[in-house]
Amino acid sequence: MQLRLDCIRCERGRFSLRGSGTFEEGVHLVWGPVGSGKSSLAFLIAGTLVPSEGSISRQGIDSLLMSMQFPEYHLTANTVEQEIKLWGVDVDRVLTVASLLGRERDDPLSLSRGELKQLELACILQKKVDLLLLDEPFGSLDCINRHEFCSRLEGRAKGITIIFTHDHSAFPRIDYFWELREGFLTFLGTPPNALVQWSSPPPYIKYLIQRGVIPKNVRFDDVMEAQCKIRD
Amino acid sequence: MQDTRLKVISTVALSIGAYLSVVGALFAIAWWFANGRLAKFMTYPRLTGLYTVIIIIVAILIQFSGGSGIFYAIKLTAIVLIAIWAYDEYRSGEMLNFFVWGLGRDLGFDIGLIAEMSMQTLTTIREDIDHIRYAITLKGMRWGWRSIGLAMPILLHALLQRSEEQAKILAVRGYRHGGNLCPIFIFTSYDILATICAICIACSAAIPPGEFFILLH
Numbered sequence: 001m002q003l004r005l006d007c008i009r010c011e012r013g014r015f016s017l018r019g020s021g022t023f024e025e026g027v028h029l030v031w032g033p034v035g036s037g038k039s040s041l042a043f044l045i046a047g048t049l050v051p052s053e054g055s056i057s058r059q060g061i062d063s064l065l066m067s068m069q070f071p072e073y074h075l076t077a078n079t080v081e082q083e084i085k086l087w088g089v090d091v092d093r094v095l096t097v098a099s100l101l102g103r104e105r106d107d108p109l110s111l112s113r114g115e116l117k118q119l120e121l122a123c124i125l126q127k128k129v130d131l132l133l134l135d136e137p138f139g140s141l142d143c144i145n146r147h148e149f150c151s152r153l154e155g156r157a158k159g160i161t162i163i164f165t166h167d168h169s170a171f172p173r174i175d176y177f178w179e180l181r182e183g184f185l186t187f188l189g190t191p192p193n194a195l196v197q198w199s200s201p202p203p204y205i206k207y208l209i210q211r212g213v214i215p216k217n218v219r220f221d222d223v224m225e226a227q228c229k230i231r232d
Numbered sequence: 233m234q235d236t237r238l239k240v241i242s243t244v245a246l247s248i249g250a251y252l253s254v255v256g257a258l259f260a261i262a263w264w265f266a267n268g269r270l271a272k273f274m275t276y277p278r279l280t281g282l283y284t285v286i287i288i289i290v291a292i293l294i295q296f297s298g299g300s301g302i303f304y305a306i307k308l309t310a311i312v313l314i315a316i317w318a319y320d321e322y323r324s325g326e327m328l329n330f331f332v333w334g335l336g337r338d339l340g341f342d343i344g345l346i347a348e349m350s351m352q353t354l355t356t357i358r359e360d361i362d363h364i365r366y367a368i369t370l371k372g373m374r375w376g377w378r379s380i381g382l383a384m385p386i387l388l389h390a391l392l393q394r395s396e397e398q399a400k401i402l403a404v405r406g407y408r409h410g411g412n413l414c415p416i417f418i419f420t421s422y423d424i425l426a427t428i429c430a431i432c433i434a435c436s437a438a439i440p441p442g443e444f445f446i447l448l449h
Contacts, residue, residue, distance in 0.1 A: 048366050065370060072390055073363040076371060076382045086371050109389050 001025050001060040001130055003045065003160055005185070008054035010037075010044055017041060019185025020054075027153070027172060028162045029218075032180030033200070038164040039069060041185065042135045045162070058131065061160070066133040067124050071116035071140075075108045080119065083108050089126035097152070098122040114140040125152050130159045138167045146170035147220065168202035171218040191217045233267075235419035236326040237333065238427040243318040245427075245434035250310035254303050256437025257310035263429055264313045283312050319354075327351060329415035338410040345411075349398065353391065360390055 003023035010017045017037040032038045043049040045056060046066045058064075068074065077083040081104040084094045095101045098118040100111075108116065117140045124132070138146050150172035153161065163172075177194035179186050188194040192214040195205055208215055208226045215226035233239050246263060249256030287308050295301030331344030364383045365375050373379055 043366075046366070048362065066366070068363055068367065070363070070390075072386055072393075073360070074367045074370075075386050076368055076373065076379070086373075088372075109385065 001160060004057045006055045008051040008056060010040055010049060010051050012040060017183050021185060021187050023160050025158060025160055026175030028176045028178060029174045030162060030164045030178040032166060034166050036180040037183055038180060039135050042133050042164050046133055061130040063129040064131040065124055065127055065129045067120060067135060067137055069136040071120040074120045080104050080106050080108055084123060087123040089123050094122045094126060117141055118145060121149055132161045134163045136165055137163060138165060138170060173217050173219050233321055233423045235417045235423055236330040237417060238419055238423050239321055240330060242427050242430040243314060245430040246314045247311055249433040249437040250307050252437035254306050256433055257307040259433040260310040260314055263433060264317060322351060332413045333415045337412060341411040342409055360387055
């Protein structure tokens with residue numbers, strides 16, 4: 001299973017996005033500041049945008065799902081229950097995971113953006129797909145839900161998962177790191193070495209690196225473990 | 233064309249010319265061709281197709297009900313082409329510049345701000361529809377009349393939510409009415425020539441050629 005970007009180029013107004021790379025099975029983090037082209041890259045990989053140059057090829061990938069930044073776009077039903085059924089997943093399970101038990105008959109548009117995001121992510125994570133694209137999955141989620149989502153994401157059996165985010169506050173275990181620098185997709189490598197290559201790591205990781213300790217990964221547990229090494 | 237004032241004058245003049253007479257409409261189409269917009273228009277194949285189908289259907293209906301469908305088709309084609317040209321030439325911020333120049337920093341600024349927000353909304357609506365359409369296909373549904381019905385409330389909700397957020401931002405920043413802005417316009421001799429031609433087209437449509445020559449006598 002492999003996703004390959006071959007010298008792609010996409011122009012939107014004055015902004016230009018370029019990059020090459022191969023995405024293997026595992027969890028990839030594409031980090032970039034606001035306006036760096038993360039959503040454009042996600043839509044390019046999803047196939048809704050066409051690169052003006054280069055090509056994108058998928059080998060062994062039969063199914064694809066993308067979670068868009070704004071959960072409202074995903075709505076296609078008048079009740080929460082219908083919405084879950086349209087995803088073709090177990091209603092009770094999604095309601096439990098999304099903390100929406102008892103709200104089956106509610107209009108999805110009456111939910112807050114955070115609740116909508118939880119609903120959408122719960123549905124998406126129930127699906128088994130080869131390529132999962134998550135555009136700003138942590139947006140609108142509170143701290144507890146972010147960590148819960150990270151745990152559930154780590155439970156995904158196989159396939160390629162790509163997280164596009166500018167967020168620094170919570171991460172699952174990441175296998176491959178990428179960064180968007182001035183419209184160019186750069187592969188940073190695998191952890192822990194990739195963390196040193198990261199131009200704008202989270203402040204707590206930056207602090208650890210400055211103290212000479214590189215965490216194994218970016219999960220909360222990994223950072224805490226590295227923190228303990230400093231105390232030693 | 234960079235100067236918004238010339239752009240607005242040209243758009244209004246050509247629209248009037250195309251509306252008043254078939255000759256004016258033909259001149260407006262010629263003006264559009266002279267501005268090299270054909271290639272740009274062809275980059276909107278869906279829009280081109282949609283307008284063509286609508287114009288043809290209405291023209292046929294008019295023709296069969298005793299009116300002149302061909303004249304209608306020519307006039308409307310000219311108006312649509314000029315409208316697409318005007319939209320395509322729009323650059324962010326120029327509505328605000330234009331209305332402040334025309335109506336001052338109080339009323340002009342308010343109208344300009346509304347116009348600017350409306351133009352930006354047109355862009356976001358297009359993106360919203362693309363996203364909703366993609367979300368529908370993700371669930372294995374086809375994009376059709378039923379899904380358009382599903383998309384409408386979401387689109388409306390997104391627009392209302394965005395409007396509310398914009399209103400709150402303006403209120404938080406202390407906006408009441410009016411604002412300071414010094415509009416700057418850049419134009420070339422070609423822009424002036426194109427605008428003069430557009431005004432001439434409107435005049436030729438408004439004054440029948442016979443009367444024009446009598447006036448000369």
